[in-house]
Amino acid sequence: MERFFSQRARNIRRSVLRELLKFTQRPEIISFAGGTPDPETFPWEELAEIAAREIRENYAQSLQYSTTEGDTGLREELLKISRADGIEAELDEIVITTASQQGLDLIAKTFLDPRDVVYVELPTYIGAIQAFRAMEAKLVGIPLEDDGMDLDALRKKIAADRARGERAKFIYVIPDFQNPAGVRWSEEKRRELLRIAAEEDLLVVEDAPYRPLRFAGKAMPSLKAMDEHDRVVFLFTLSKILAPGLRIAALIGSEEIVDKIVAMKQAADLCTPALTQALAREFLRRHDLEEHMEKIRTCYREKRNRMIEALERYMPEGVRWTRPEGGLFLWMTLPEGVDTERMFPKALERKVAYVIGAPFFVDGTGQNTMRLSFAIATPEEIEEGIRRLAEVVKEELAALSATAQV
Ligand SMILES: Cc1ncc(COP(=O)(O)O)c(C=O)c1O
Incomplete structure (x- = not known):
């Protein structure tokens, strides 16, 4: 075999x-x-009630295919949440994905050729390792300190890789309450990372599933909110704040990036299920997420x-x-x-x-x-x-x- x-x-x-x-x-x-x-x-009771209504009264849409970009109403709701978090994006800069894991898979397929270098935290999320390795990328680990990645080590690695003629594409980070380490990056390190990305002409993939789950400490801006050059691709999932069974997340990036991701997603699954998109949309419209x-x-x-x-x-x-x-x-x-x-x-x-x-x-x-x-x-x-x-x-x-x- x-x-x-x-x-x-x-x-x-x-x-x-x-x-x-x-x-x-x-x-x-x-x-x-x-x-x-x-x-x-x-919120199972609320979702059960929405599901019954969406299937009975709106089956022509909720049991139909969706567009690949995703339900417009849901994208608008997610954009509102992102705006409240400092991220200014428009409808053509967001695509619904079958949760963030698909976002990572599509990012890997969209950006990585075999042997391309990706910088990741040590330790980092296993699902991302799997998605990037599946595209035969070379993952370079940078130690994680109590306030984020060791950025001196990152600079040194980038310089060494450049000297060897390696081709690096992006830095993958989980700046808020990281999986697995629970670490949150300081604001200085966030700014410094964006400076490095600009100087070295790299993209940044910011994976933020735990960002809304802050139960102590002060609020910190996301990388995407500070991104002035469209270098950051932001992944935001409903898995940890509503339910992972919905398999709903959003990828936010420049229009050009989102366009490529949508093309890649068409081959993967045509669309994220219309039904769970409707559940998420209606939950966000009718209930107070905060x-x-x-x-x-x-x-x-x-x-x-x-x-x-x-x-x-x-x-x-x-x-x-x-x-x-x-x-x-x-x-x-x-x-x-x-x-x-x-x-x-x-x-x-x-x-x-x-x-x-x-x-x-x-x-x-x-x-x-x-x-x-x-x-x-x-x-x-x-x-x-x-x-x-x-x-x-x-x-x-x-x-x-x-x-x-x-
Ligand atoms: C850092 C990180 N990224 C992505 C995911 C995938 O989440 P989902 O596909 O459910 O959105 C997880 C799940 O645990 C995670 O911890």
Whole structure:
């Protein structure tokens, strides 16, 4: 069979994480592994009511094909939200995508030839790694610091790549409450990144699924809002603020870029489902999104606080974690020598699960890291799960120091 596969398909692998996640679904396991939002935050009653009406009274549109650009009413609603966030864009600068993952796939297909360089954070979102690698891009990782990417390191890498004659296309970043690390970029670094992009003639892909989920700290402008030269392609999804099952997101960029993305999308799926676009449009028209998001933020703030308190109480010396001001994730770094993949079965034995960190690093590092989601578990489960995890970590550290002494 192998001989039938394209070169691309031969190189592509299923995500290790998706495989590991299968083990974490048993009900007795407290899982910090999933990347999904809390279903209790979905506005299911409102959506059920809209769905019934849209199908009964508007089936000629809602069960029909949509245009590839997407429902005009929905695009207008999303533009209003973006404007309130400082992004000035017009209708021909936005396209609805079958959630952001498709946005990433279309960006990869639109911009990347084999061996083109993409700069990414270390660590970064696995779905983006998969989408860019599928186009045979070369991913160059730049360390992520507490306030964003290490931009000196970025400058050096760009210079070195240029000297070697490499062709770089864009920098992919998640500046708000990053997946996986929960980090938020400072305003200075945001401005500096745009300066670098302009000097080096690179595009910036700003992926912002967690941006609306800020439950602490002050508001920070998006890169797109500060983009004066149409260098930023902005991805904005409803997955974390309404429901990922809708598969609705928007890509905002220059008219020229959006036009190419639309052409690429025609080949991918003709259009995003008209029905879920109608659900999203009507929800945004009839309900107060800000009020809905405030409920979500309250839910995640409480869970994040509970997780940090538990970590402070139970984790041994030498373990570090981020203190996210939004989003769903917290990032934990264990002392050098710990391998979180090797430790994973021991955690499962104790009925607690996390996501191993290494797959988020494009340079093969990160063995001593893990991602913890505070979104799904209840506050009580968070407390108990962190207690169990701390036991596993303590045992692992004790075993490591015992072997070091032999
Ligand atoms: C950084 C990032 N980008 C994109 C996505 C994809 O989201 P969706 O396709 O549901 O919009 C996710 C999902 O977890 C994510 O964390």
